Amino acid sequence: MTDTQKPDELGNEDKTLTNRQGHPVSDNQNVRTVGDRGPTVLENYNFLEKITHFDRERIPERVVHARGAGAHGYFEAYGTIGDEPASKYTRAKLLQEKGKITPMFVRFSTVTHGGHSPETLRDPRGFAVKFYTEDGNWDLVGNNLKIFFVRDPIKFPDLIHAFKPDPVHNRQDPNRIFDFLSLTPESMHMVTWLFSPWGIPASYRFMEGSGVNTYKLVNAEGVAHLVKYHWVPKQGLKFLTQAQAEEVQAKNFNHATADLYDAIERGEYPEWEFCVQIMSDDEHPELDFDPLDDTKIWPVDQFPFLPVGRMVLDKNPVNYFAEVEQAAFGTGVLVDGLDFSDDKMLQGRTFSYSDTQRYRVGPNYLQLPINKPKTRVATNQQGGQMDFAVDAVEAGANPHINYEPSSIDGLKEAQPSGKPHTPHVEGIVGRQKISRTNDYGQAGDRYRSFSDFERDDLILNLVTQLKQCNPEIQERMVHHLTQCDPEYGARVREGLSS
Ligand code: HEM
Structure with a gap:
């Protein structure tokens, strides 16, 4: 048994390095060159495949929640x-x-x-x-x-x-x-x-x-x-x-x-x-x-x-x-x-x-x-970048019938599994705020329900941040916090002036 054939911890016997075309890679240390000092040659497929894939290793980060x-x-x-x-x-x-x-x-x-x-x-x-x-x-x-x-x-x-x-x-x-x-x-x-x-x-x-x-x-x-x-x-x-x-x-x-x-x-x-x-x-x-x-x-x-x-x-x-x-x-x-x-x-x-x-x-x-349901998926969707599975075919449907309805042999709509929920909504179409905004009530309740330690930490953290802000921004924040609870606003004001 050679080194590449010993079973690994997952039980795989063959550990031979290949490229994505399935070609065994016998030299992963040296690019192909003319002479030992270069230049490199362009038909160096293994190198090109490896480096171009590396160049594309990242996808865009989530715009929020990236970490x-x-x-x-x-x-x-x-x-x-x-x-x-x-x-x-x-x-x-x-x-x-x-x-x-x-x-x-x-x-x-x-x-x-x-x-x-x-x-x-x-x-x-x-x-x-x-x-x-x-x-x-x-x-x-x-x-x-x-x-x-x-x-x-x-x-x-x-x-x-x-x-x-x-x-x-x-x-x-x-x-x-x-x-x-x-x-x-x-x-x-x-x-x-x-x-x-x-x-x-x-x-x-x-x-x-x-x-x-x-x-x-x-x-x-x-x-x-x-x-x-x-x-x-x-x-x-x-x-x-x-x-x-x-x-x-x-x-x-x-x-x-x-x-x-x-x-x-x-x-x-x-x-x-x-x-x-x-x-x-x-x-x-x-x-x-x-x-x-x-x-x-x-x-x-x-x-x-x-x-x-x-x-x-x-x-x-x-x-x-x-x-x-x-x-x-x-x-x-x-x-x-x-x-x-x-x-x-x-x-x-x-x-x-x-x-x-x-x-x-x-x-x-x-x-x-990671995203695929662990249940049957049977759509007529197809194509697009990196499409590697045709849903309908995977689900055992007729591969010719990628549309619905069909009298031949296509996928059929499911039966509803219970009475539908049919809410009734009416109103004027427009750009409107909700009527019960009550922006300060629960903030004040929360401030009062915190333990002393939580309240002290809250004030300290707000003051530390607000000290780095323009006076009119500080003033607006103190105004809002005072509406939440007069003591809340007063303590932040006091912290800002000390
Ligand atoms: C209108 C308000 C919101 C919009 C437009 C929005 C939009 C987004 C977007 C675009 C992403 C990136 C998703 C991805 O790249 O896969 C994201 C991620 C996320 N959002 Fe929101 N979001 C909003 C509000 C919220 C709220 C209120 C919560 C909390 C309940 C929340 C929780 C999350 C979480 C946990 C993730 C990360 C998901 C993951 O782990 O992949 N978002 N959001």
């Missing part, structure tokens, strides 16, 4: 939603039976900076989950915090531009960030969470997750309820103060990726309980906020967390690029029994994700193993 870590795992349903059978609220198959297992993939991330940026920065953390269900994929693209900065999708690119490095000198600048935030009063609730210790989770294992936007659950009768989704870590919650984060960052700026990967390698599988909050499907005029407003939390005393299952992450990716970088999640990816609410942010997001993925990964991104 991330992923893991595989599974979801186990409880079969119930709180004390009720899950079927009372939803016909989604993955939630029906106690003990039913659905494979999953999760990607955690930071938002603002690039692919190798420090994981210690104050930033929301992404919590994107893909359930490979028997009815196709369900993606729940969430964050660790339960709310967001803005409630209208047209503001998202501006929010991100303000947080990203300055386009001239390429540095993040608090003056730009707080310029935007101080002109965006609905962001005060998110600001209050983000600049508290909650803004730097100790690592991905010790943070919550939330779908943030409002969705719907639909049962077999077509009856819908509004729903918010949440992940509660069984490991508990841990945060870093700014000073602790700086200490970690001085030694290791990949600590969150390392923590997740190493815990799974050690067999300490992180686990989260999946919970929902539920409201009847109407406008709820009795509330002082709009249930579709993603800058608001649904108070848990009125809308308790109802457990529906648990997620366990038990396998690291084999290849970061193939599985984590090319993973594509989107808010439009729902299964039967789940639906969209009228939340306008949700609709804006739903357009944006698959649009960017067709650009970032390519039009056939759903054929990649």
Whole structure:
């Protein structure tokens, strides 16, 4: 047996290096040259294939959430939603039976900076989950915090531009960030969470997750309820103060990726309980906020967390690029029994994700193993860059009939699996704000409900950032924070003048 034929740890006997054409590579050390000092010759196919592929190793980074870590795992349903059978609220198959297992993939991330940026920065953390269900994929693209900065999708690119490095000198600048935030009063609730210790989770294992936007659950009768989704870590919650984060960052700026990967390698599988909050499907005029407003939390005393299952992450990716970088999640990816609410942010997001993925990964991104459903796929879609599987043929359909309807032998439409949910909506077409904005109420509640330590840290972090801002921006921020709670504004003002 030669060296290249000894079985490796995966049991593969042949370890011979080849190129992508399957040609064995017998010299991987020397390019082909005229004489030993060169010049090189152009017909050096192995070298050209190797170097040109290397030149193309990167795809565009995600425009947000570029830095991330992923893991595989599974979801186990409880079969119930709180004390009720899950079927009372939803016909989604993955939630029906106690003990039913659905494979999953999760990607955690930071938002603002690039692919190798420090994981210690104050930033929301992404919590994107893909359930490979028997009815196709369900993606729940969430964050660790339960709310967001803005409630209208047209503001998202501006929010991100303000947080990203300055386009001239390429540095993040608090003056730009707080310029935007101080002109965006609905962001005060998110600001209050983000600049508290909650803004730097100790690592991905010790943070919550939330779908943030409002969705719907639909049962077999077509009856819908509004729903918010949440992940509660069984490991508990841990945060870093700014000073602790700086200490970690001085030694290791990949600590969150390392923590997740190493815990799974050690067999300490992180686990989260999946919970929902539920409201009847109407406008709820009795509330002082709009249930579709993603800058608001649904108070848990009125809308308790109802457990529906648990997620366990038990396998690291084999290849970061193939599985984590090319993973594509989107808010439009729902299964039967789940639906969209009228939340306008949700609709804006739903357009944006698959649009960017067709650009970032390519039009056939759903054929990649990490994104492909683990169930039958049978479309009449074809072609586009890197198309390597014709769905209909793979599904055993007649390869000539790539259209529908057909009387010959084509694919046929599915039967509806329950009564459709048919909401009635009417209104004037226009550019309008929601009526119940209440931008300051929950921010003030949050400020008051923090412990002394959390409040002190919040004030310190805001003052440190605002000291780097123009006086009129400081003034606008103090004004908003005073509306949230007079003490909140006064303490920030005092910090700025000391
Ligand atoms: C209108 C508002 C929003 C828009 C237009 C938007 C758009 C985007 C885009 C374009 C990406 C990159 C996706 C990719 O390249 O695959 C992304 C990633 C992401 N977004 Fe949003 N986003 C919005 C709001 C939110 C909110 C409110 C949340 C939290 C619930 C969120 C969570 C995430 C996460 C977790 C990722 C990373 C997904 C991954 O790990 O691949 N986004 N978003």
